Amino acid sequence: MYADLHLHTNFSDGTYSPEELVAQAARNSLSAMALTDHDTVEGCARTSEACRTAGIEFIVGTELTAEQDENEIHILGYLIDLENPRFRTEISRFQQVRQNRIHEMAARLNAIGISLTAEDVFALANCRSPGRPHVARALVKAGFCSSLDQAFERFLKKNRPAWVPKFKMSAAIAIELIHHAGGVAVMAHPGLNRTDDVIPGMVEAGLDGIECFHTKHSTHMTEHYLELAEQHGLLVTGGSDCHGLSKGKPLIGTIRVPYEYVERLKARAASRRAAPKAPAADFAAP
Numbered sequence: 001m002y003a004d005l006h007l008h009t010n011f012s013d014g015t016y017s018p019e020e021l022v023a024q025a026a027r028n029s030l031s032a033m034a035l036t037d038h039d040t041v042e043g044c045a046r047t048s049e050a051c052r053t054a055g056i057e058f059i060v061g062t063e064l065t066a067e068q069d070e071n072e073i074h075i076l077g078y079l080i081d082l083e084n085p086r087f088r089t090e091i092s093r094f095q096q097v098r099q100n101r102i103h104e105m106a107a108r109l110n111a112i113g114i115s116l117t118a119e120d121v122f123a124l125a126n127c128r129s130p131g132r133p134h135v136a137r138a139l140v141k142a143g144f145c146s147s148l149d150q151a152f153e154r155f156l157k158k159n160r161p162a163w164v165p166k167f168k169m170s171a172a173i174a175i176e177l178i179h180h181a182g183g184v185a186v187m188a189h190p191g192l193n194r195t196d197d198v199i200p201g202m203v204e205a206g207l208d209g210i211e212c213f214h215t216k217h218s219t220h221m222t223e224h225y226l227e228l229a230e231q232h233g234l235l236v237t238g239g240s241d242c243h244g245l246s247k248g249k250p251l252i253g254t255i256r257v258p259y260e261y262v263e264r265l266k267a268r269a270a271s272r273r274a275a276p277k278a279p280a281a282d283f284a285a286p
């Protein structure tokens with residue numbers, strides 16, 4: 001039994017709908033899958049439903065954008081309670097920040113004579129969590145660029161004319177928020193960061209795990225992070241980080257994580273939910 005614990009749909013910057021993604025998971029014989037769209041959990045209900053029909057175990061998830069020591073860090077939040085009021089409030093705040101950023105990017109494009117509107121981007125993104133890939137697609141669609149790469153190269157990369165710095169919460173706050181909602185916090189693709197120096201600080205902030213298996217990790221990197229996980233007593237996860245067809249070939253199926261890692265993840269979430277705020281239950285017992 002295998003799982004993929006890092007997947008995106010068109011509720012963030014992936015191209016697959018939840019149903020298409022689940023169909024791909026079924027084609028790849030996955031037993032379990034997590035949806036980890038950026039700063040949103042909007043796609044979870046439909047993905048969960050499609051998984052139920054396909055006989056695949058669904059793991060609720062999200063990928064929060066955060067910051068540790070001035071490095072952008074992605075933190076995967078698994079098995080969070082989607083009804084948690086504070087989590088819902090915070091996530092809609094991040095989405096608002098993302099939408100404001102699109103407005104600002106459009107304004108900067110307009111200032112250099114590119115007549116793209118934020119509404120063009122929103123219409124194409126059709127989700128609450130729009131980002132630069134959607135702006136790139138809108139630029140290509142409107143004929144301002146011939147490819148997504150060109151759109152990034154000319155306008156959207158750091159320090160290019162339409163680049164707008166991204167607001168990021170601190171990693172400690174992201175971890176605390178995930179825990180508050182009963183979830184498990186895992187650092188995504190550590191091999192894509194320039195440094196491991198950020199890890200001890202995050203462990204201190206309560207990080208539960210690191211994503212050791214990832215499409216962009218070499219065998220050497222994977223071994224390194226497995227070792228690091230053991231050193232720090234962290235859970236191990238992994239996933240393909242499939243964005244559908246947006247980056248060429250779909251990646252789903254390239255990373256197959258043994259199901260035992262899913263079991264450990266679930267055990268951690270269960271113990272987290274059982275441990276805190278228990279006194280009321282103790283006294284309620286006859």
Ligand SMILES: [Zn+2]
Pocket residue numbers: 063074188189
């Ligand atoms: Zn990421």
Ligand SMILES: [Zn+2]
Pocket residue numbers: 006008036063241
């Ligand atoms: Zn991702």
